[in-house]
Amino acid sequence: MPSSTSATLRWFALLGAFAAVCATGGMVVPAYHTALRDAAARSLAADLSALNDAVEDYRRDHAGVFPGGDGEKIRAELLVRQLTLPTAVDGAMHQLGPFGPYLRAGIPPNPLDQSTELRIVIDGGLPGPDGAGGWLYHVPTGRFHSNAR
Numbered sequence: 001m002p003s004s005t006s007a008t009l010r011w012f013a014l015l016g017a018f019a020a021v022c023a024t025g026g027m028v029v030p031a032y033h034t035a036l037r038d039a040a041a042r043s044l045a046a047d048l049s050a051l052n053d054a055v056e057d058y059r060r061d062h063a064g065v066f067p068g069g070d071g072e073k074i075r076a077e078l079l080v081r082q083l084t085l086p087t088a089v090d091g092a093m094h095q096l097g098p099f100g101p102y103l104r105a106g107i108p109p110n111p112l113d114q115s116t117e118l119r120i121v122i123d124g125g126l127p128g129p130d131g132a133g134g135w136l137y138h139v140p141t142g143r144f145h146s147n148a149r
Contacts, residue, residue, distance in 0.1 A: 066139070066141075067083055119134065
């Protein structure tokens with residue numbers, strides 16, 4: 001029969017090992033979350049660059065006209081179609097159009113919330129994210145921004 005002293009020592013050793021694992025886990029979890037946030041920030045920067053480059057390429061190919069306009073207003077559906085499908089000189093979607101598609105894989109989901117929602121801001125200054133998620137397209141500047149908080 002083992003002595004109570006050796007059993008107590010084993011329990012203390014086990015408790016010490018458990019404490020070490022918990023302490024290490026306490027350091028690993030925050031580092032993991034920081035790495036996830038950093039990866040999302042890098043992905044967001046890359047996606048914004050691709051979206052804004054697509055708008056600039058469209059504008060260059062269509063005599064300075066931004067995508068999404070139909071003569072009266074900017075429409076989110078038209079903006080997406082003109083960036084993701086081939087277009088003719090006048091901006092009309094055309095299977096054999098000489099321009100585009102500028103975003104072959106479509107509008108990417110915002111890496112901060114995985115939403116592809118698109119909010120159009122027609123005039124005024126650039127508002128902050130409204131929390132609806134996805135992307136914000138600021139018409140006066142022709143630039144995409146994150147709409148995620």
